[in-house]
Amino acid sequence: MIRRDELNSERIEQLVADARKAGYDFFLTQEEREASLKQALDRYAPGEEAWVFAYGSLMWNPALEFAEASPCQVEGWRRSFCFWVPLGRGTPELPGLMLALEGGGSCEGIAYRIAPEQVRSELAILWNREMLSGVYQAKWVPAKLRDGRIVNAVTFVVDTSHCQYCGDLPIERAAHHIAFAEGRRGACRDYLANTAAHARALEIHDPYIERLVDLVAGLRGEDVEPSVPPARNPAPIALSGED
Secondary structure (H helix, E strand, O other), X not given: OOOHHHHOHHHHHHHHHHHHHOOOOOOOOHHHHHHHHHHHHXXXXXXXXXXXXXXXXXXXXOOOXXXXXXXXXEEEEEEEEEEEEOOOOOOOOOOEEEEEEEEEEEEEEEEEEEOHHHHHHHHHHHHHHHOOOOOEEEEEEXXXXXXXXXXXXXXXXXXXXXXXXXXXXXXHHHHHHHHHOEEOOEEHHXXXXXXXXXXXXXXXXXXXXXXXXXXXXXXXXXXXXXXXXOOOOOOOEOOOOOO
8 A cells, every 4th residue: 555655755765765666667756757747737727626546556446535526437548557666566677557547448436536725735646656667647537427527637658669668468378467466565466456455445346357357366366455445435535635
C-alpha cells in the first residue's frame, strides 16, 4: 500500500536519485514532473473541480483526498499490462509488469472528484506517484459515470516510445512475470489480484484481467487472493479521504 507521506517531494527525489544511481536514467527530474503537471493543468479551468480516472492500483489504493468516487467507463482505451518494472514489484533479473491504458476498446474503473481548492495539491501528489519514469502520458478523457453524467477526467496512458513499453507481449509470458516477479513493494501477482477483486466488487467484468488471474493461478498452482479487501459497495460513493 502506498501512503500519502511516501509521496512528498523529498522522498520522491530520494527514490529518483537511487534509481538513477542504479542506472535507470529515464526517471524524470522534479523539474520535468512539474513541467508535465503544468502542461496537464493547461486543460484545467482554475476554480473548478477536477476528476481523475483510475483503472489499476488507484482504484484500491488512491492515496488521494477526494470528494466523490463513482464507477465509470471510458471509450477508446483499454487496460493493459504493457510496461516493465525492474523496481518496486520486480527486479532487473525478473521485472514485473504494470497496468497502463493502451488505445482501443473501452475500460471501466473509478472516477474521483477532487474539490476545487485541492486540485493542485492532490494532482501534485498524483504526479509524484505516477510520473516517475515517464512511461505514462497524462491525458484528459471523457468518462461516463454510472449515474449517466459525463465528466472530463485526467488519466495515464502509456508512452509507446518509452524503453519500458512492451505492449506486444504474449499473454502467457505476461502471466509468468506477474506470477513470479517480486520487489520491495511486494509481489506483482498481488497487484493483479487486488485490481481484479476491486473490479469485481464494483461489478466491473474485464475478461483480460480474469484471464490473467486464471493463468497466474495455474502457474503457481494456487488461488490468487488479494492482500487488500475489496470495496463492498459497488454503487457510487461520496467519501473524503484516504483509502
